Amino acid sequence: GKGIDYLIGAFKLLRPKYPNLFLVMVGKGPDKERIEQRINMLDLDKSIRVIDFIPNSDIVQFYQNSDFFVLLSIEEGVQ
Numbered sequence: 001g002k003g004i005d006y007l008i009g010a011f012k013l014l015r016p017k018y019p020n021l022f023l024v025m026v027g028k029g030p031d032k033e034r035i036e037q038r039i040n041m042l043d044l045d046k047s048i049r050v051i052d053f054i055p056n057s058d059i060v061q062f063y064q065n066s067d068f069f070v071l072l073s074i075e076e077g078v079q
Helices: 004-014 032-041 056-064
Strands: 023-026 048-051
Touching: 004 023, 004 032, 032 048
Parallel strands: 023 048
Antiparallel strands: none
């Protein structure tokens, strides 16, 4: 329901034009293994890092060191 596959696909399209582009994805859930397999299958494992958790005390520094932030949502609140 978050649209992570869309983000990975968009990143794959942007990568040739912006070779220094690096993506950090934060979170863990039941699809984490599948997402990591897709990243590897698309040969993006050196350009995408998946982190389970960032403490609140470190999140501000993460934002400050980033060029942009993406909050994905396709089905938020849908049951």
